[in-house]
Amino acid sequence: MGRSIPLVEKEFVTGFRQQKEWAGLIASAFFFGKVGSGLFIMSVFLDSWLGMLVGLLIVLCGKGGAHMLYLGRPLRFWRGMSKPGTAWVSRGIWAMTFMMAAGFALLALPAGSSLYMPLAVFAVISAFVVAVYDGFLLTSSPAIPIWNTALMPVMCMFYSFLGGTTMVMFMSHLGLMPLSEKFTGLLPNLEIALLVANLLIVLLFLIGSINTGSAGRESFDLLVKGPYAVPFFSLAIGVGLVFTLLMSVFGGAHAGAGTVALITVADLVGHFFIFFLLLKIGVFKPVLGFLKI
Amino acid sequence: MRYGMVIDLKRCVGCQACTVGCKAENGNGPDIMYTKVLDQVSGEYPNVRKQFVPVLCNHCKDAPCVRVCPTGATYKREDGLVLVDHDKCMGCRACYVACPYNNRIFLKRGKLKTGYYGKEMTPYEQVKYPEHQDGIVEKCKFCSHRIDAGLTETSCSQTCPADARIFGDLDDPESKVSRLIRSRGGRQPLCEDDTDPSVYYLD
Numbered sequence: 001m002g003r004s005i006p007l008v009e010k011e012f013v014t015g016f017r018q019q020k021e022w023a024g025l026i027a028s029a030f031f032f033g034k035v036g037s038g039l040f041i042m043s044v045f046l047d048s049w050l051g052m053l054v055g056l057l058i059v060l061c062g063k064g065g066a067h068m069l070y071l072g073r074p075l076r077f078w079r080g081m082s083k084p085g086t087a088w089v090s091r092g093i094w095a096m097t098f099m100m101a102a103g104f105a106l107l108a109l110p111a112g113s114s115l116y117m118p119l120a121v122f123a124v125i126s127a128f129v130v131a132v133y134d135g136f137l138l139t140s141s142p143a144i145p146i147w148n149t150a151l152m153p154v155m156c157m158f159y160s161f162l163g164g165t166t167m168v169m170f171m172s173h174l175g176l177m178p179l180s181e182k183f184t185g186l187l188p189n190l191e192i193a194l195l196v197a198n199l200l201i202v203l204l205f206l207i208g209s210i211n212t213g214s215a216g217r218e219s220f221d222l223l224v225k226g227p228y229a230v231p232f233f234s235l236a237i238g239v240g241l242v243f244t245l246l247m248s249v250f251g252g253a254h255a256g257a258g259t260v261a262l263i264t265v266a267d268l269v270g271h272f273f274i275f276f277l278l279l280k281i282g283v284f285k286p287v288l289g290f291l292k293i
Numbered sequence: 294m295r296y297g298m299v300i301d302l303k304r305c306v307g308c309q310a311c312t313v314g315c316k317a318e319n320g321n322g323p324d325i326m327y328t329k330v331l332d333q334v335s336g337e338y339p340n341v342r343k344q345f346v347p348v349l350c351n352h353c354k355d356a357p358c359v360r361v362c363p364t365g366a367t368y369k370r371e372d373g374l375v376l377v378d379h380d381k382c383m384g385c386r387a388c389y390v391a392c393p394y395n396n397r398i399f400l401k402r403g404k405l406k407t408g409y410y411g412k413e414m415t416p417y418e419q420v421k422y423p424e425h426q427d428g429i430v431e432k433c434k435f436c437s438h439r440i441d442a443g444l445t446e447t448s449c450s451q452t453c454p455a456d457a458r459i460f461g462d463l464d465d466p467e468s469k470v471s472r473l474i475r476s477r478g479g480r481q482p483l484c485e486d487d488t489d490p491s492v493y494y495l496d
Contacts (some may be wrong), residue, residue, distance in 0.1 A: 010324075012309075014333040014346055017395050021386045062305065071383020072428030078366035079383050089363035089387050089415050142357050142486050143393040230440065284395040287482045288333070 032062025038164025049252005320421020
């Protein structure tokens with residue numbers, strides 16, 4: 001059936017319609033949210049004050065800023081906290097608020113404070129929710145079949161960990177995050193493992209998307225055959241995962257700051273584009289999909 | 294009491310009178326249509342069939358837009374109407390991507406500053422535009438202002454020259470809408486999404 005129904009824009013005809021409202025700024029918010037919270041979580045485990053600060057600032061300024069720029073009525077943003085019981089947007093705002101409050105309190109605590117551990121646990125849990133809620137937000141939208149997969153939050157989680165690991169590697173090479181030898185050796189291996197995991201998740205997502213009905217198939221075609229195929233295969237997969245993986249395996253963290261900087265840029269480019277493209281390919285089903293001759 | 298609408302696809306002639314009637318009733322600006330009639334052409338020559346499909350907010354019983362709205366701006370009334378409180382909406386558009394019927398409209402900032410005819414607004418636009426706000430999401434209200442005033446028809450159902458749109462109480466088994474659904478086998482759009490729409494289509 002999907003093959004006989006066109007993809008339409010604003011015309012007064014029935015057909016699949018691409019969602020146009022969530023694009024660049026929402027993708028930026030997702031991107032900054034995941035990279036910032038990933039860096040924050042990693043920094044708490046590595047006990048890096050500066051890493052935590054940078055992570056918090058990325059989430060606050062990057063994610064918060066992108067959301068504020070996107071909102072039609074930004075001064076009403078506080079109203080978005082009204083319905084955490086049913087709305088993932090509300091849950092996300094609350095998680096961000098908790099992460100900021102606990103994170104900055106953690107930074108202000110004196111060394112050896114008894115409050116450090118409970119605050120750190122609370123901040124990490126909040127940061128984790130910030131990292132994955134985008135996935136639940138997309139999954140909870142019944143209108144766009146390609147987003148309705150349990151892999152979405154998993155993908156968000158792994159991309160967040162990958163972004164965080166890459167940023168930690170980058171900052172430690174700049175001398176901003178002094179790490180013990182144990183962690184210096186562990187990070188490149190963790191990076192490779194996360195890149196492989198992300199590749200597998202994207203592959204599973206694509207395989208699963210083929211059978212998500214006619215609108216899901218339309219989205220899949222847009223991504224792998226249509227206008228978004230070039231940025232998807234070149235930037236999201238090629239640069240973001242394959243190139244990064246090859247550089248990590250054959251160059252790695254030991255190849256110098258230039259290589260690590262290249263890995264970081266490539267990883268972040270891929271990270272942004274995968275979620276940007278996933279938003280762009282969202283397709284609504286035709287209202288009366290059953291009409292056939 | 295649950296207000297709903299039955300759309301008889303056999304009667305619709307695609308004249309868009311309902312579209313215009315709705316715009317006039319609500320004073321909607323350019324590109325803002327709470328309802329419209331879509332064309333669908335299927336088959337190949339010489340076996341071609343053209344059909345007109347009027348679309349509007351379905352005022353679902355289990356509306357995803359109500360569920361995902363983080364501000365509570367989108368809410369459901371006891372009579373089944375799903376409405377948007379303009380003063381609460383922050384323009385996040387979560388409802389826009391959650392509505393399976395793609396029947397929500399985002400009014401971009403500045404959209405209400407100019408009317409249909411360039412820089413100056415007509416007297417009608419000057420009266421009607423203040424009822425809207427830019428930067429928020431709007432949608433069909435099932436003419437709640439008319440219902441609240443005691444009228445029994447929406448603007449689109451009253452305007453339709455072919456009587457293709459019938460408005461009434463779905464909970465009343467003797468209402469015209471209920472009888473039509475029973476006798477003609479009314480179908481809900483995208484019923485697989487389990488939203489229980491209040492709009493039924495008759496083939």
